[in-house]
Amino acid sequence: MPYRSEVRRVRDSEVHLLRSGRGAPLLILHPEFAAGRWFAYHDDLAAHFQVVAPDHPGFGRSNRPDWLDTVQDLAFFYLDFLDDLDLERVAVVGISFGGWVAAELATLAPHRVTRLVLAGAAGLRVPGADRFDLFARPFEETLKSFFHDPDRWVALLPAEAGPEVLVNTYRESSTLARLSWNPYWYDPKLPERLHRASCPALVLWGANDRFLAVAHGEAYARLLPHARLVVIPDCGHLPLLEKRSETLPLLLSFLRD
Amino acid sequence: MEFFYFHLMPWPHLPADFETREASAWVTLSNTHYDPERGHHLYNEYLDELEQAEKLGFDGVAVNEHHQTAYGTMPSPNLMAAALIRRTQRVRIAILGNAIPLREHPLRVAEEVAMLDVLSGGRIISGFVRGIGCEYLSLGVNPAHSRERFYEAHELILRAWTEPGPFCFEGKYYRVRYANPWPRPLQKPHPPIWLPSQGSTETIRWGASRRYPFVCVFNSYQQTRKWIEEYKAAAIRCGYEAPPDQIGFAIPVYVGETDAQAEEEARPHILWLFRRGLKIPPQYLLPPGYISEESLRKFLSAGVRNPADLSYSQLIEKGYVLVGSAATVAQRLEEIERDLGAGIFLLSGRTGDMPRKKAWASMERFARLVIPRFRQKTGTEANPQLPHRSDCT
Numbered sequence: 001m002p003y004r005s006e007v008r009r010v011r012d013s014e015v016h017l018l019r020s021g022r023g024a025p026l027l028i029l030h031p032e033f034a035a036g037r038w039f040a041y042h043d044d045l046a047a048h049f050q051v052v053a054p055d056h057p058g059f060g061r062s063n064r065p066d067w068l069d070t071v072q073d074l075a076f077f078y079l080d081f082l083d084d085l086d087l088e089r090v091a092v093v094g095i096s097f098g099g100w101v102a103a104e105l106a107t108l109a110p111h112r113v114t115r116l117v118l119a120g121a122a123g124l125r126v127p128g129a130d131r132f133d134l135f136a137r138p139f140e141e142t143l144k145s146f147f148h149d150p151d152r153w154v155a156l157l158p159a160e161a162g163p164e165v166l167v168n169t170y171r172e173s174s175t176l177a178r179l180s181w182n183p184y185w186y187d188p189k190l191p192e193r194l195h196r197a198s199c200p201a202l203v204l205w206g207a208n209d210r211f212l213a214v215a216h217g218e219a220y221a222r223l224l225p226h227a228r229l230v231v232i233p234d235c236g237h238l239p240l241l242e243k244r245s246e247t248l249p250l251l252l253s254f255l256r257d
Numbered sequence: 258m259e260f261f262y263f264h265l266m267p268w269p270h271l272p273a274d275f276e277t278r279e280a281s282a283w284v285t286l287s288n289t290h291y292d293p294e295r296g297h298h299l300y301n302e303y304l305d306e307l308e309q310a311e312k313l314g315f316d317g318v319a320v321n322e323h324h325q326t327a328y329g330t331m332p333s334p335n336l337m338a339a340a341l342i343r344r345t346q347r348v349r350i351a352i353l354g355n356a357i358p359l360r361e362h363p364l365r366v367a368e369e370v371a372m373l374d375v376l377s378g379g380r381i382i383s384g385f386v387r388g389i390g391c392e393y394l395s396l397g398v399n400p401a402h403s404r405e406r407f408y409e410a411h412e413l414i415l416r417a418w419t420e421p422g423p424f425c426f427e428g429k430y431y432r433v434r435y436a437n438p439w440p441r442p443l444q445k446p447h448p449p450i451w452l453p454s455q456g457s458t459e460t461i462r463w464g465a466s467r468r469y470p471f472v473c474v475f476n477s478y479q480q481t482r483k484w485i486e487e488y489k490a491a492a493i494r495c496g497y498e499a500p501p502d503q504i505g506f507a508i509p510v511y512v513g514e515t516d517a518q519a520e521e522e523a524r525p526h527i528l529w530l531f532r533r534g535l536k537i538p539p540q541y542l543l544p545p546g547y548i549s550e551e552s553l554r555k556f557l558s559a560g561v562r563n564p565a566d567l568s569y570s571q572l573i574e575k576g577y578v579l580v581g582s583a584a585t586v587a588q589r590l591e592e593i594e595r596d597l598g599a600g601i602f603l604l605s606g607r608t609g610d611m612p613r614k615k616a617w618a619s620m621e622r623f624a625r626l627v628i629p630r631f632r633q634k635t636g637t638e639a640n641p642q643l644p645h646r647s648d649c650t
Contacts, residue, residue, distance in 0.1 A: 167553055174545040177399060177401045181393075
């Protein structure tokens with residue numbers, strides 16, 4: 001499905017986004033990698049919705065405004081972004097790091113979010129549950145930790161090589177560090193705020209997630225007022241990528257309900 | 258040239274299978290490998306050595322800060338400086354440096370360094386560093402805030418040393434409504450601030466603009482030269498020529514009876530330093546946000562290699578270390594002094610797991626046979642400009 005690339009100015013930031021499809025607006029918030037990449041699940045969803053997929057500030061072709069220090073700041077940024085696009089109410093799909101952003105957005109402005117999908121979402125600390133420390137591990141190991149199927153990670157390697165690719169990867173992980181180094185990948189206030197996210201929520205998790213154990217999904221399902229947890233068997237951290245055909249019917253029936 | 262005897266206070270007793278079993282001497286190497294009983298003897302041995310450097314005629318001694326590593330067991334250089342102050346009379350004591358972004362509050366650094374300056378009668382040189390990448394993992398400080406915290410902490414410390422208190426400081430990272438530290442430092446306007454550095458562009462430009470001495474630490478000669486040239490060029494852009502007392506470098510040195518003997522004797526300890534102490538995977542060395550995109554581009558294009566991958570002879574050839582007879586070492590230092598226009602030299606003597614005897618013999622040869630060649634040339638004695646305050650009482 002054809003998609004178009006666009007750069008918009010939102011207050012002091014330049015934001016790059018990909019768009020495709022028609023109908024009800026659907027905001028897809030990307031994980032900690034692959035900004036600006038269009039995957040098969042984007043196509044799947046664009047066949048039914050008006051998909052808007054921005055690069056987070058400081059990722060891909062979007063710049064990072066100086067004031068952006070926390071994931072909550074990022075949620076405020078996305079309110080400005082939605083205003084800029086005249087999108088009053090949207091469904092949101094957030095994946096891993098993007099899932100954390102989606103959860104913050106839905107607690108900050110519940111009236112703007114019609115449906116919330118959290119796929120392997122970061123943002124909560126569950127004492128004793130396993131988390132992969134991506135800042136302390138080599139990049140390749142991080143990619144490997146995303147999948148249950150050991151052959152799938154290669155697809156996430158940058159398409160090109162060379163110093164500029166390294167510089168860009170470093171720039172993106174620098175943004176990620178700025179937002180999530182300490183506390184590592186969670187917002188201590190979020191558990192007290194998730195009750196405000198009043199829309200229906202679907203929490204999708206891979207049963208074999210080695211990056212963020214499924215206990216984090218259970219916590220989201222417990223803390224969100226209208227959430228359902230679906231655990232996908234034989235699947236790692238990225239159900240939309242690793243189990244596309246199993247997750248698509250779940251997404252469609254939830255989002256169209 | 259001013260000569261400083263520089264100590265890392267390494268932990269030499271690593272397990273035999275360290276190189277195959279451990280990812281690094283930093284971050285994840287368990288502190289169960291540290292033995293406080295042996296540590297007690299080692300600390301005292303190391304301090305004895307720095308005190309001996311004064312007796313042998315060095316201009317200064319230097320300590321530094323590293324955290325949670327066998328590379329150096331000196332998490333608080335200020336404590337070691339305090340221990341040295343009471344046991345030395347003449348030498349300048351260079352703290353190279355306090356890792357100010359890693360500290361909770363810069364006023365604590367301002368206070369401690371002022372205490373040391375007053376206690377020592379104005380012998381303190383106050384280096385400021387950001388701390389190396391590993392330490393951001395070890396202490397949980399966000400590496401993406403490192404440089405902003407460094408600048409802000411520096412500003413607060415400088416104001417605390419020079420501005421009548423109390424004053425109000427409201428930064429992004431540090432806020433205090435009544436900054437008013439006692440004591441104030443003895444040296445005026447404040448203890449000299451030095452910048453030990455691995456060569457990031459921002460540090461070089463910022464340091465040159467403030468005329469802070471730039472000390473290039475543990476690089477190859479080619480890199481050292483490049484970063485010092487960059488610093489000099491930055492100084493020219495600021496409208497002045499960087500004098501020798503603003504340019505320094507630090508490398509491990511071993512002086513033997515002959516070149517061949519020196520190379521043989523230093524070998525295991527130099528290799529300890531580069532293969533063990535400095536075994537650092539890239540994600541520890543440059544955690545995200547620790548350096549700018551500009552500096553990363555510069556390091557990539559300069560082809561900065563991990564010295565751990567070099568052979569012993571390459572380490573010597575590339576000038577990561579200076580090993581040889583007194584004549585060889587002196588000649589090389591004279592060349593370097595001319596070539597770099599450097600006036601500050603920090604000799605790291607007790608390299609890695611070097612035993613006390615070897616380190617002392619090398620230090621003694623350096624002091625007896627190398628330093629005098631530089632003194633004769635300029636007709637200077639060690640530190641004639643110092644106040645000798647404690648002697649006057």
